[in-house]
Amino acid sequence: MRTAICLFTRNLRVHDNPVLRHAARADRVVPVFVFDEGVIRSDYMRPNRTAFLLDCLRDLKHALSELGAGLVVRTGNPAAEVTRLADEVDASEVHIAADVTGFAHAREDSLRKALDARDRTLVVHDAVVTAHAPGHLVPTGNDHFAVFSPYFRRWAETPLRRTVDVPESLRMPKVRVGKLPSRSELCPGETSPDIAKGGESRARELVDEWFDDGIAGYDSGNDDLAADATSRLSPYLHFGCLSPVELVERAGNSEPERAFVRQLAWRDFHHQVLAARPRAAQHDYRPRGDRWREDxxxxxxxxxxxxxxxxxxxxxxxxxxxxxxxxxxxxxxxxxxxxxxxxxxxxxxxxxxxxxxxxxxxxxxxxxxxxxxxxxxxxxxxxxxxxxxxxxxxxxxxxxxxxxxxxxxxxxxxxxxxxxxxxxxxxxxxxxxxxxxxxxxxxxxxxxxxxxxxxx
Known part of the structure; x- marks a missing residue:
C-alpha cells in the first residue's frame, strides 16, 4: 500500500492544488503543515500574517476533514519533521509546491537530501504559487525577463497548465495529528484592527463577488482610491488560498478582465525576477550609486x-x-x-x-x-x-x-x-x-x- 505526504506551504487550498491532487493518487495520503522554527524566530513572522495564516489553516483543516482526512501539524525543522513523519507512516514520496525565495530553495534542498538518505522521493510541483512557473519563460540569451512588457507578451501567449479537480476523497493512515498553536504562542503582539479573514472559503466567496460585480469597472477604476475598486485578493494569493491559474482561466476577454489578468502577470514577473536573482530580496537589482539619508x-x-x-x-x-x-x-x-x-x-x-x-x-x-x-x-x-x-x-x-x-x-x-x-x-x-x-x-x-x- 503506497503512502504519500502532501506538504502544504504557500498552497493552502484544496481546489486546483496539484500538490494535493498528485499526492492523493497514492493509496493513502498524509496532509501536513510544519511551523518552521526558523520562520517563527525571524522578523517575517508578524501578528497580522500569523493571524491570517491560522485562519487559512483552520479552514484547510475543515476542508480536508470533509474529504476524509485531517491536517497533521508539526513544529520544528521542516526537513527533520517531514522525514520523521515519512518514517512513521512509511511514505514513499513527499509532494511540495515550488517557490522562489532563497529560504524556499534551502528548505527544498534540505528536504530532498534528508529524503534521499532514506530512499524516499521528493516531488516538486511547478505553477502552484504562480500561474507560470519561474524559469519556464525566458528570453533568448538570458535566464529571466528584466522588463515586464516582453515578459507579458510571452506570458500571455504561453498556455497555462490545466486546472485539477479536488480529490473525491482522501484516505489517511492513523497518525498523531497535533493541534494548531494560538497566535500568541507563535507571534505575540497586536494585530491591525481591520485585517481580513483568511482561508480558502472566504477567498472563493470574494472571487465570486469579484467576477459577478466588482471586476466590471476594473480597467478604468482600479486607481480610484476612494472607490476601493480592486479585488483585495492579494492576501489569499500570497497564502495560496486561491490558484492564480484558476483565476486566469475564469477571467474572460473583456477590457476589465484583461486588466485584472495583467496584474496577475505582474505578480508572476516579480517571482521570476527573484527566482533568478535571489539576492535582490535585500540587494539592489540594478545598483545606481544611491546615497541614502539616515533620518x-x-x-x-x-x-x-x-x-x-x-x-x-x-x-x-x-x-x-x-x-x-x-x-x-x-x-x-x-x-x-x-x-x-x-x-x-x-x-x-x-x-x-x-x-x-x-x-x-x-x-x-x-x-x-x-x-x-x-x-x-x-x-x-x-x-x-x-x-x-x-x-x-x-x-x-x-x-x-x-x-x-x-x-x-x-x-x-x-x-x-x-x-x-x-x-x-x-x-x-x-x-x-x-x-x-x-x-x-x-x-x-x-x-x-x-x-x-x-x-x-
Missing amino acids: EESFRAWCEGRTGIPIVDAGMRQLAREGWMHNRTRMITSSFLTKTLGIDWRLGARYFLDLLVDGDIANNNMNWQWTAGTGTDTRPYRVLNPIRQAERYDPNGDYVRRYVPELKELPAKALHDPRRIDPEDLERLGYPAPLVDVDAANARFRAAKVGTSRVS
Missing part, C-alpha cells in the same frame, strides 16, 4: 502617517488599520520615502512586511525596488509627486478623509496640497506641518540625477 525622525513620521502630506499619511494609516494598502498608495508612499525623503528602500520594505497581510518577499521587495529606481523600472528616475497623485486619484479627497479624519472638514484642494492649509488650522486640527517642501525635495532629486527624472 530616523522622518522615517518614524512616515511609518506613523504623520508626514504632513495627506495622501501619504492616508496610505500609511490604511496600512496600520487594515494590514493592507491600495496599490496606488503603495507606490505613492514608497516614492515619497525613497525619492522625496531619500531614505533607503530596504527600511520601507521591511516596515511594509511588518504589517502587510499579503507581505510577499517577491512582490513587496521587487515593487519597492521598482519604485526606488534600483529595480526593473525602465524609467528608474521617475518621481511620483504626492500632490499631483492626490489630485489625479483622489480628486474629491474622500480617501484622505477616510483615513485622516482630523482633516475631514477641509476642502479637497487643501487635502491635495498641504500648502493650502493655514498653519493655525493645522495646529487646531492636531495635524503636523509637512516634513519637507515636496517640490524642493523632488527638485534636489532631479538635480542629483542630472535631469534624467520625470515627475508624475
